[in-house]
Amino acid sequence: MTFTSLPRPRASAPMGRLRALWQHGDGPFRIILIGASLLVLLLVLGIGAALWLNSDLSRQAFGFTFLWNTTWDPVKGIFGAFPFLYGTLVTSFLALLFAVPLGLGAAIFLAELAPTWIRVPVGLLVELLAAVPSVVFGLWGLFVFVPVIVKPLGIALNTSLGFLPLFAGPVYGPSRLAAGLLLAIMVLPTITAISRDVFRAIPAAQREGSLALGATRWETVRRVLIPYGRSGIFGAIILGLSRALGETIAVTMVIGNNLDLTPSLLHPGYTMASVIANEFTEATTPLYVSALIEIGLVLFVMTLIVNAIAQLLIHRVGATVHA
Amino acid sequence: MSASTDLLATGARQRRGRRRIVNRIMLGLAGGAAVVAIIPLAWIIAYVFVQGIQAISLEFFTGLPTPVGVPGGGIANAIVGSIITVGLGLLLAAPVGMLVGFYASARPRSRASIAIRFITDTVAGVPSIVMGIFAYTIVVLPQGHFSAFSGGVVLAFIMLPIIIRSTEEMLKLVPGALREGSLALGAPEWRTTWRVLLPAAMSGIVTGLMLAIARAAGEAAPMLFTAFGNPNMSTDLEQPIATLPHTIFVYANSPYPDWQAKAWGTALVLIVLVLVLNILARSLVGWRSRGMGAVR
Numbered sequence: 001m002t003f004t005s006l007p008r009p010r011a012s013a014p015m016g017r018l019r020a021l022w023q024h025g026d027g028p029f030r031i032i033l034i035g036a037s038l039l040v041l042l043l044v045l046g047i048g049a050a051l052w053l054n055s056d057l058s059r060q061a062f063g064f065t066f067l068w069n070t071t072w073d074p075v076k077g078i079f080g081a082f083p084f085l086y087g088t089l090v091t092s093f094l095a096l097l098f099a100v101p102l103g104l105g106a107a108i109f110l111a112e113l114a115p116t117w118i119r120v121p122v123g124l125l126v127e128l129l130a131a132v133p134s135v136v137f138g139l140w141g142l143f144v145f146v147p148v149i150v151k152p153l154g155i156a157l158n159t160s161l162g163f164l165p166l167f168a169g170p171v172y173g174p175s176r177l178a179a180g181l182l183l184a185i186m187v188l189p190t191i192t193a194i195s196r197d198v199f200r201a202i203p204a205a206q207r208e209g210s211l212a213l214g215a216t217r218w219e220t221v222r223r224v225l226i227p228y229g230r231s232g233i234f235g236a237i238i239l240g241l242s243r244a245l246g247e248t249i250a251v252t253m254v255i256g257n258n259l260d261l262t263p264s265l266l267h268p269g270y271t272m273a274s275v276i277a278n279e280f281t282e283a284t285t286p287l288y289v290s291a292l293i294e295i296g297l298v299l300f301v302m303t304l305i306v307n308a309i310a311q312l313l314i315h316r317v318g319a320t321v322h323a
Numbered sequence: 324m325s326a327s328t329d330l331l332a333t334g335a336r337q338r339r340g341r342r343r344i345v346n347r348i349m350l351g352l353a354g355g356a357a358v359v360a361i362i363p364l365a366w367i368i369a370y371v372f373v374q375g376i377q378a379i380s381l382e383f384f385t386g387l388p389t390p391v392g393v394p395g396g397g398i399a400n401a402i403v404g405s406i407i408t409v410g411l412g413l414l415l416a417a418p419v420g421m422l423v424g425f426y427a428s429a430r431p432r433s434r435a436s437i438a439i440r441f442i443t444d445t446v447a448g449v450p451s452i453v454m455g456i457f458a459y460t461i462v463v464l465p466q467g468h469f470s471a472f473s474g475g476v477v478l479a480f481i482m483l484p485i486i487i488r489s490t491e492e493m494l495k496l497v498p499g500a501l502r503e504g505s506l507a508l509g510a511p512e513w514r515t516t517w518r519v520l521l522p523a524a525m526s527g528i529v530t531g532l533m534l535a536i537a538r539a540a541g542e543a544a545p546m547l548f549t550a551f552g553n554p555n556m557s558t559d560l561e562q563p564i565a566t567l568p569h570t571i572f573v574y575a576n577s578p579y580p581d582w583q584a585k586a587w588g589t590a591l592v593l594i595v596l597v598l599v600l601n602i603l604a605r606s607l608v609g610w611r612s613r614g615m616g617a618v619r
Contacts, residue, residue: 029513033429036422037439040487043480044445047453050460105356113350114357122357124605129364131534131601133541135568136590139575140367143583185363192360216346239448246450248544249572273452273544280456280548296456300449307448311441 047300055294057287066294072259072275074283079291081298083259087176087269088299091251092244094180094265095187100237102184103191108221110192111199112207123196130189138253141182142174146254150178154266168264174256176269182254183247187240194239194314198232199225235313242306246299248273272299368594375591378584384592388554391579398589400556404471404564408550409539411475411560416482417532424490424528425516431495439487447484454480455545463549471557471564474550481542482535489531493524493608530604537600541593543568567593 021027058079062069069080106126110119154171161167202225210220226233256268257278272295283289386397423443427436454477462473497520505515521528543566546552551563552573567589574586 024511025514026512029511029516033422033426036419037426037435039419040423040439040446040483041442043483044442044449046461047449047457050457051453054456054460054464102356102359105353106360109350109353109357113353122361125361125364127605128598128601129361131537131541131597132364132367133543133568133593133597135541135543135571135575136367136371136594139571139586139590140370142575144366144370188360188363216342218346218349219342221349242448246448246452248450248452249568253572253575273450276452276456277544277547280459281551293456293460296453300453303448303450303453304445307445308441310448311444 057290095183194236238310374587378588412478415479420486428494469551493527
């Protein structure tokens, strides 16, 4: 088909340049591809810019004191983000406290111990758990998890360890503990699936060498595999943290949405994401909206940093494993 | 001398015994952790089924929400709303996402591809509620009202990184010889992509789209101040619209038992949709294929 057109007439100089740009359609194709890719970059920059510009009022009014001011009083127009910052950090820390050992244990089991007929279906179930929508976790958390597990657990903790400020009463169902535990369940699949993949990417020679030297399976895991996949595992944990920080609906439904700044885990709390979810459409003054958007900005920057760290860590293990 | 080797041997044997016990305990704990990890899934799914099935009837799918205390009614408006917003999101995100995936997979080790991957994963990590605020500031504020359109825009932002990464991963699996063969025959890059790479990677790309749909269909948080919700049937992109996850949120937080029952029914519809999409997607690319993790 193209043979007939092979001996091309010599084009004039501008036509030649045009043809060089056109490149049988590849020139425009590449421009479209690059344009689409720039759109993604623009999206990140756009989010940052939009949050920055729209939180202008609040930033001007409170400056950096916004971050540690403990008063959040929409009626008086005083906005400080500390109660939410505190709630987000406490619940995310609680989530990791439970999800990290469980997730790593499950990953070790799936990658190192389980035979294929267990590994494949259980691995699938773990990934399906990651796909359950947040609002379904919230619904189950509100009507099942909190009354059946969290409240009795809270009462038990309060009666046995109530002298610690951490477990001071009175005991509520919806609480920081409830949010932290529900978050643990929600980030568990993230941590499990990624660290399982990290373990499975470690060359078999590492295991064989250790086992040949007489180490037990567990010693191999602890002394060889975990150090080898260290940065990838850490990346998985950080990614779990990132999900916990930004989780909104499920937390909003079980944390109780309360501004009190108490150390007790059994007390209702509030997080950055849940205050945005709860109050955004009710915010009546421009300053109020602006303060909520500034909380969004802080959350955005936090997850951006946490994600960048996670990616660098996971990317590094990928590079060493594939090298 | 023989006594001391004996002693050494006993010590080694004791140590070996202890190591073996530690081994057993720790491996047992790992297995236990795996069991604990899947209990919540089983519990949630079983509970949603048992509670939800009681609310489900034909009217549940065809009816509109009724006021508190009025029996019957359904979630037809939310089903339609979810289809509209997710469909709009897919329409906006799929072309861009696939193009970016093509670009990143063509030269996977180039600086541009590494940068794209990094930025894409960064976008994937932005909390959906923050995406919601972003869409609020660029769509709702200028327009002056909540709308189905703004809901679709948020969902597009949420789907975009999933589509990019899955397209890229799937194109990378296409043997290089196919691409080289096409280019060697004189086909330009765009024709190679369109006629050779795309068909070869189609099932994988469709998988990515399905995972993106599943993810977007479950997002409630950003809908609070974009699509906003609507108790009536609406198909207008310029009007507020109900969605399944938002409906669950509203009904669950209400104090009325009949609304709460509807929350469970809606949750059943949503979870079946999401799980079926996920299982279908995985069976398309093979059960064992990795790297398509539902991991967010």
